[in-house]
Amino acid sequence: xxxxxxxxxxxxxxxxxxxxxxxxxxxxxxxxxxxxxxxxxxxxxxxxxxxxxxxxxxxxxxxxxxxxxxxxxxxxxxxxxxxxxxxxxxxxxxxxxxxxxxxxxxxxxxxxx
Numbered sequence: 001x002x003x004x005x006x007x008x009x010x011x012x013x014x015x016x017x018x019x020x021x022x023x024x025x026x027x028x029x030x031x032x033x034x035x036x037x038x039x040x041x042x043x044x045x046x047x048x049x050x051x052x053x054x055x056x057x058x059x060x061x062x063x064x065x066x067x068x069x070x071x072x073x074x075x076x077x078x079x080x081x082x083x084x085x086x087x088x089x090x091x092x093x094x095x096x097x098x099x100x101x102x103x104x105x106x107x108x109x110x111x112x113x
Contacts, residue, residue: 037057037058038058039054039055039058039091040054040091040092040093040094040095040096041053041054041087041088041091041092041093041094042054042057042094043093043094043095045063047067048084048088049084049087049088050093050094051070051084051087051088051091052066052067052070052084053066054087054091054094055087055091070083070084088100089101
């Protein structure tokens with residue numbers, strides 16, 4: 001056992017502690033009651049296909065950040081271009097029920113019947 005030095009640790013005497021009184025309650029308003037925004041490509045405010053804007057709105061980040069990520073991925077190995085194209089095909093346009101890829105698959109499956 002190592003003793004660093006002398007110390008004084010006061011112990012409360014039972015029965016002498018003061019009660020803090022009634023607890024005050026406060027109501028905390030929920031920050032955001034809106035439902036999460038669905039991932040979609042907007043018709044307005046887009047440069048090419050709206051993929052970057054749609055992802056930025058879904059993640060609640062600035063669209064410039066998403067565009068920079070796509071640009072860096074495109075320059076460093078070229079992964080940004082196929083990812084953008086996949087987003088363009090798989091993310092539905094605002095107001096549409098299905099994406100371009102699901103529309104294509106549905107039309108091909110209806111032709112084969």
